Amino acid sequence: MRLLVAAACLACLLPATLAEDDSLHWHDNYADAVREARRTGKPIFLEFRCEP
C-alpha cells in the first residue's frame, strides 16, 4: 500500500512541476519518444510504473 502511495505522490509531484510548461508531453509509446529524442537532440526521461 505504501508503495502505491509513494508512486502516486511522486507521479503527482512531477506533473505539478512540469505543468509550468504547457508544451510538455508525456509519450506513452517508448519508440515514439526515442524518435522524438533523435529528431530534437534531447535526452529522454523515462518512467516505469504500474498502471494506476
Add this chain to the structure above:
Amino acid sequence: MAQYVCARVTRIDNSDIALFDRDWNNTLYYFVMNSDEHIYLRYGGRDSRSPDTYLSLSSLEIALERGLEIHRRYQGGEIKPAARPKPLFPRDFKVLAENTLARRRCVECHLVNDYRLVEKEQEGTLDKLVEMYRSPDIRTIGIELDVPKGLVVKEARADVQAAGMQAGDEIAGLNGTPVYTFGDLQYRYDKLPRDARQMSVTVNRGGRPVELAIALPAQWWVTDLRFRQLSVEPRPEFESRPLTAAEKEKLGLKAAGFAAEVKSIGGFAQMLKVHELKAGDIVFAVDGVEVDEIADTPELYIRLRSKAGDKVTLGYIRDGKQAKMEVRTQSMAFRK
C-alpha cells in the same frame, strides 16, 4: 523539464528488460538516457523501511540536472556509447509467456523477477544468496544519506567511517563506475559478488575526488526480506518472531538457534491445511537443524535451504511439549 523528451511505460510486455535491468521489486523507477538508448543514470530504489525512503523531488531535480550535463558530454564526444546488452524480453521466459502473456495479463514488474527465478531454479542456477537479498541496504555498512541532496552523506558510521568517509562527502563512484543518484549506487552495489570483502568508493570532498577502500563485513548483503516475500520460493506459509536469548534459555533451546514464535499462518495454509501450526507455537528446528549462519527464523531457513514441494520436518513446542510435524513447502501463486 522542457529540455527532456518524457515518456511513461506502464506495460513492459515489449520492453527490453536487459537494457532496463533493475531490481524488479521497485514498481516506480526512472531512467535518463538518449536516443541511442545509452542510459545516463537511474532514479529510484527503495529499502525495507519504505518504498519512498530514497525518493524526493529535490533529489529528482538534482538527477535531472546531472542528466542534462551528461547528455552535453555525450554529445560532445566525451562519453562513448555503452555496449548494449543482448536484448531480453518477457516473452523469452517460457513460464511467464504461458502464464501471463498468453492470457493477456499485464506483465507486472515483479513478475519479471519472479519468473526469471522460477526458470533459474528449474535450470539449477538459482543463487538464493544473491536473488533473495537484492539491493543490499547501504546503512548496514554505515552510510546514511542526506536524501534531498542526492548522494551527499549525512552520517558515516561503522565500516565506511573506518575507511575515512565523512559527513558532507558526496558519493561519486563505486569500483570505478560513476554513480549520480541513489538508484545508480544501489544498482551497482547490488552487482557486487556476495563474497566481496572490499569495495572502492569515490567521494567528492571539497571539490576533489577522494578514493576510499571500504572493507565489507561478513554478510554485508543481508537485508530485511519482508517487502519482497514473493521473490524466491518456497512459501513456508507462516510467519514468526525470533525468540530472545532469555526466551531460548528458559525453553532450553540453543542460544544461536533460529527458534521463533509463530505469529501468523498464511491464508493458503489455512484453506488447504498444508500444515497445522498455530499462532503461539515455538518452532525450533527444521529437519533436525536448529542453527544456521544466516537464518534467524525457521521460515527463512526453509526459504534458503529447501525447494518448493520439499517435505520438511519441523520441531516445535506447543503447550510446553516438544513434537514434530511434517510440512510440504508450497509454490507461489503469482497472480493477484
